[in-house]
Amino acid sequence: MSDILNSENRTVQYNGPVNSADFNLRVEQNYRDLVHLYNRSGILDQKLSEAFERVLKDHHFLSMAVLDLEDRVKALEYDSEPGYKKMSIYTYSQIDVGSFVNDPTFAISSTDVLSFDYIYNIITLPKLQGSSQSKLKFFDSAGAQVIPDFLEAKVENTFIGVDTTGSLIDTTPIYYSFLESSDKFWKRNVIVDTPSSAGAQIYLYVKIPSSFSGSAASNFVSLIPYPIFGVDIISIEYTSDANPNLNTNDKWTPLNFNRLYNNQAEAVGKVPPGGWSTVGGDIILNAGPVGFYFPSIEINALRIALRQRSYTTEHDKCVYTYGLSDMDVRSQKCLDSGKTIIKFTAPNSETILSVEEVIPKIYNVPEELISTAFNYRVIYRQGSSYTLDPVPGSTSVWIEVTLNKLGDGTAPVLSDLIINYT
Amino acid sequence: MTITYQDPNKKKIIRQPLLKRVRSFYRSARKSGQENLFYQKIYMDMSRIYIELELINTRIFNRVKSIVGAETSNMHQEDTLSDSGYFGAKYYDLAQDSVTLFYAGIDPSPLPLASEHKTQLYTTNSIAAKLSNLNFKINQLERRAK
Numbered sequence: 300m301s302d303i304l305n306s307e308n309r310t311v312q313y314n315g316p317v318n319s320a321d322f323n324l325r326v327e328q329n330y331r332d333l334v335h336l337y338n339r340s341g342i343l344d345q346k347l348s349e350a351f352e353r354v355l356k357d358h359h360f361l362s363m364a365v366l367d368l369e370d371r372v373k374a375l376e377y378d379s380e381p382g383y384k385k386m387s388i389y390t391y392s393q394i395d396v397g398s399f400v401n402d403p404t405f406a407i408s409s410t411d412v413l414s415f416d417y418i419y420n421i422i423t424l425p426k427l428q429g430s431s432q433s434k435l436k437f438f439d440s441a442g443a444q445v446i447p448d449f450l451e452a453k454v455e456n457t458f459i460g461v462d463t464t465g466s467l468i469d470t471t472p473i474y475y476s477f478l479e480s481s482d483k484f485w486k487r488n489v490i491v492d493t494p495s496s497a498g499a500q501i502y503l504y505v506k507i508p509s510s511f512s513g514s515a516a517s518n519f520v521s522l523i524p525y526p527i528f529g530v531d532i533i534s535i536e537y538t539s540d541a542n543p544n545l546n547t548n549d550k551w552t553p554l555n556f557n558r559l560y561n562n563q564a565e566a567v568g569k570v571p572p573g574g575w576s577t578v579g580g581d582i583i584l585n586a587g588p589v590g591f592y593f594p595s596i597e598i599n600a601l602r603i604a605l606r607q608r609s610y611t612t613e614h615d616k617c618v619y620t621y622g623l624s625d626m627d628v629r630s631q632k633c634l635d636s637g638k639t640i641i642k643f644t645a646p647n648s649e650t651i652l653s654v655e656e657v658i659p660k661i662y663n664v665p666e667e668l669i670s671t672a673f674n675y676r677v678i679y680r681q682g683s684s685y686t687l688d689p690v691p692g693s694t695s696v697w698i699e700v701t702l703n704k705l706g707d708g709t710a711p712v713l714s715d716l717i718i719n720y721t
Numbered sequence: 722m723t724i725t726y727q728d729p730n731k732k733k734i735i736r737q738p739l740l741k742r743v744r745s746f747y748r749s750a751r752k753s754g755q756e757n758l759f760y761q762k763i764y765m766d767m768s769r770i771y772i773e774l775e776l777i778n779t780r781i782f783n784r785v786k787s788i789v790g791a792e793t794s795n796m797h798q799e800d801t802l803s804d805s806g807y808f809g810a811k812y813y814d815l816a817q818d819s820v821t822l823f824y825a826g827i828d829p830s831p832l833p834l835a836s837e838h839k840t841q842l843y844t845t846n847s848i849a850a851k852l853s854n855l856n857f858k859i860n861q862l863e864r865r866a867k
Binding site for chain 1: 741774
């Protein structure tokens with residue numbers, strides 16, 4: 300916009316400018332302002348195009364660098380254990396159901412194919428979308444998102460650290476985190492004079508507006524922290540109290556109420572934090588997108604503890620930023636069973652003599668029930684057909700994965716699949 | 722409109738306002754027609770600037786969206802795997818802008834050529850998912866190495 304307006308605010312009486320100098324000056328000033336505005340909008344457009352060009356190219360090559368990292372981790376994993384060679388899922392383009400469409404033995408009906416979610420790295424049972432629903436929002440007939448106006452959400456900032464009562468806060472509405480839109484995200488900037496080793500920490504309370512959905516039964520919670528990979532998720536708890544007050548007086552239970560994979564470090568990030576016997580052992584540090592399936596339980600409110608340890612300084616102020624760019628609580632209906640086929644290709648054109656072991660990584664099912672939830676077959680290619688018999692000289696194998704719903708209704712989530720081969 | 726470069730031959734032409742400077746002698750316009758035309762042109766110029774700013778606003782939003790990706794788990798949509806189409810939400814489709822990106826890897830031997838080409842731009846969400854997966858694998862590798 301114009302730094303200094305040429306046009307002036309004038310007060311005239313009776314019949315406007317009464318001499319030509321005033322009239323001409325007004326026209327001249329209006330004209331100059333219009334020229335300035337046209338120029339400024341053109342420059343803005345130019346700046347935007349140039350900035351976008353830079354972001355686009357940087358973004359592309361950063362993502363290519365991530366792909367290179369995938370390849371290098373793949374190479375490290377390959378040699379990581381003596382006696383075996385190892386492969387796992389690096390990209391979901393390894394899911395290769397399409398190659399078997401015309402195979403009478405291995406073809407999978409499209410309704411029976413396991414679903415996957417590319418953001419949360421989740422492979423799970425085929426979903427029944429028609430009978431599934433979000434507990435936080437719904438979609439109107441035009442497809443627009445609607446948040447019920449009686450949805451309650453609030454923040455409690457009574458922890459030790461910089462986010463306390465009286466702190467200077469710059470925030471967007473919490474409900475922005477429930478909306479699926481790139482320009483809607485919940486941020487909470489805490490602006491302080493001096494940093495704290497405790498960082499900033501809050502409880503986020505969300506009361507589920509079950510009166511619009513008719514039921515409080517939910518089996519899936521997903522979060523995308525903001526900034527991504529920059530916020531710690533300390534705990535996720537729920538209450539089944541009929542009328543929660545959204546404070547510590549409600550009865551809060553960890554979402555990982557079964558203490559699944561208690562104190563097993565590799566499960567951090569794969570189980571909802573806050574349930575392990577060692578307090579803090581399951582905190583997800585610098586969390587990326589997380590999504591958790593669990594048995595259907597009555598959730599009337601959620602309590603999520605978030606922490607920000609990093610900060611920026613600006614004009615002698617320290618700014619701690621945290622929040623969520625996406626959050627959902629769902630009742631996700633699934634089929635009882637489903638299948639998918641995942642392709643594994645040996646690196647460097649090596650051949651696969653035999654597959655010795657197939658290890659599923661499933662963290663929402665107790666270890667003793669993994670054999671119920673998961674089974675597999677190894678498929679080899681012989682000419683243009685496929686067989687279960689090992690084919691010497693194979694460079695690729697396919698693992699047909701079957702997932703089954705548990706007795707308590709839990710949809711197992713396959714986070715990874717490791718094959719040891721010779 | 723190009724999105725990966727600025728064509729120097731198509732520099733932005735600064736448009737002139739519709740409003741023209743008029744010189745009046747002695748007093749303001751005596752005729753209402755002239756006065757009304759003056760305000761109509763002011764109004765039209767303001768409308769044009771407003772529309773221009775609206776377009777810039779829309780472009781900002783669309784471009785951010787193409788990089789960030791849909792802020793969604795996509796859970797309310799069908800995302801079961803099939804042999805085609807399941808990449809849709811992971812990428813911004815550059816093909817609609819007639820853009821193809823060629824990439825040469827970092828493997829020094831043999832000399833990498835920019836042979837790998839893509840018409841899809843990974844969104845921030847996709848990259849975040851890949852990084853999550855990499856974190857998970859590196860964690861396991863580190864534990865095995867101990």
